[in-house]
Amino acid sequence: MAKDNYEADEEMTVTLDLEDGSTVTCSIVTILEVEKQEYIVLLPLNDKGENEDGEVWFYRYSENPDDPNEEPELGYIEDDEEYEKVADAFDEFLDNSEFDELI
Numbered sequence: 001m002a003k004d005n006y007e008a009d010e011e012m013t014v015t016l017d018l019e020d021g022s023t024v025t026c027s028i029v030t031i032l033e034v035e036k037q038e039y040i041v042l043l044p045l046n047d048k049g050e051n052e053d054g055e056v057w058f059y060r061y062s063e064n065p066d067d068p069n070e071e072p073e074l075g076y077i078e079d080d081e082e083y084e085k086v087a088d089a090f091d092e093f094l095d096n097s098e099f100d101e102l103i
Contacts (some may be wrong), residue, residue: 032089058086
């Protein structure tokens with residue numbers, strides 16, 4: 001994961017380095033806690049800063065509580081059951097907010 005961008009007029013974004021060597025900028029939708037593990041929900045953006053298909057990505061998320069300046073770590077969710085729990089929590093998040101306003 002590269003750096004976060006914080007600008008008053010823009011939403012919070014993060015740039016991910018993908019396995020194929022490319023990078024993608026994502027809007028941070030939310031951070032969810034599921035069974036004492038935090039997960040980050042990212043909305044991938046194209047070169048124009050737009051999302052084309054509404055697809056979101058889920059990653060495990062962790063911060064170092066001893067060093068707030070350390071970059072957070074993201075991890076893949078490889079277990080289908082764990083992924084489904086996160087997807088269900090995100091659905092509940094959507095039910096409680098207006099997703100269209102977030103994009």
